Amino acid sequence: MRTAEVLRSAQPPIRRFWGPLAAGFGTAVSAIALLAASAWLITRSAEQPAVMYITAVVVAVRAFALGRGVFRYLERLTGHDATLGQLAGVRAALVRRIVPLAPDGLGGARRGALLSRLVDDVDELQNLPLRVVMPLAVAGTASLASVVFVAFLSPLAAVTLAACLVVAFALAVWLGWLLGARAERQIAPLRSRLADALVDELTSLDVLTAFDATDAAHARVRAADEALRRAIVRRAGAQGFTSGAVSLLAGVASVAALLVALPGLSAGAMAGPAFAVVVLLPMAVFEIFGPVPLALASWRQVRSAAERVARTVPDAVPAGIPQNEPAATGSAPALGTGISLRGLSARWPDRGGNVDGDAVAPTAATPAPPVDASDSDSGRLIAVDLDVAPGERVLITGPSGAGKTTLAHVLVRFLDYGGSYRIGDVEARTVNGDDLRRTVGLCEQSPYLFDESLRQNLLFARDSATDDDLWAALERVGLAGWTAERGGLDASLGERGALVSGGQAQRIALARALLADFPVLVLDEPTAGVDPAASDALLGDLLGAVGTERAVILISHVDVPAGLVDREVRLEAGRLA
Structure with missing residues (x-):
């Protein structure tokens, strides 16, 4: 994704933005005209003319005062x-582009950094129309209109006003870049670093406390916060200095107008009220011009945020992540329940960066190339042949790094593959991933539990399920009694399931799978977080709850009690032994 594309997506189209621009121009013109009319009225009133000669200007002053507020x-x-409507579309589009990469295409992304980009950096994009485009467009058009107006009263005063505006703009660009550009570019990365430090500490507080490492975590948060504070202070100082310089030029413009218009007043070529307007008008113009330095600073921040957002979504999908899939049907496809793998090869995507790879993922027309047998990278699959019949239970064992979890992620199409993977008579890459995952379900090694009630964690699998359905699923996985003791379906599970044990988390994940009614179920290391003495009993309960009508692929690096599976297959270095 390119930075220019992000910036274009953040700017509302002209058909929606002409109204704010027109209202902004009306605000600026009303403010300038209010000062001009007030200066003329006060000066003209000092000459004590008949009231009828100034009545119209009195009404104009009131109109401009009201108009400024209304506009x-x-x-x-x-x-x-x-802007906010456009921003919602930007965030939704970004999520739509990230979701196909998850989970394996985002393996190298830090949670805090990704959260910062999806929230803080996208929020920063709203400043493009509000604090960059709007102030620059309004200040530019209002300043030009003011110079033209002053030219009718005093051409020399108009020239001096235009010259001061040009110098002020150049000064704002130069000083802002010299004093604040570096700090402004650093703010977004430093904010991301602080988010990383906070997320790491808060989510790992129990481990840090157990190993007496909280002081180091606190120090990391303090260091990140201090670096961010210094950058923000430097930015604020640069903005203040630049705004002060521009304000000084406002006075210079008024003095210059006074000097060049005074001869005309002395010669009688210019009336007193017009002279007052020429001298005082630059102050109003520079008040409208004042946000320009801040707009230039906001532009540097917006561009930095857009660059970070663009890096979140690569131009090309990393190799190994499915892409160009058929459209989802929204309902369960007519797939078989038997699985056939022939010459299957797969690998994890590059995790060296967050999502910045430039390799192109395989497609249906150009499947992933076979993995070279000499390549011994951990987790690869090489020429795997395997059949799983409907209702059959197959145990896949092997040492760590043999490719067991890689196989599980291929079966649910988190990873792309070379060779052939058929469900029934249908090649998996010809089926949309969401549709395929309605047939093949995965109970992951560390199931994710939401910081919600047990009911909501189960309804996540089937939102139409009744309480009776939920209790029936909990009964099958052996959690009905535990749920009743905890107070029922409204019992909280805590953040990431902090209030349940590893075995209970696996049972809840299986209850979700039963509610989803997957014909093929992949269990990836279901006893990894369970005490060895209780792992056999948990496996027996899990497989007993599944029933014999579903095909089950059980992945485990430990022995399984006899009678729980129909056969065992061993993976070693990505190959079937």
């Missing part, structure tokens, strides 16, 4: 409506 309200209302 400002409309600018905020319509601008934020267009």
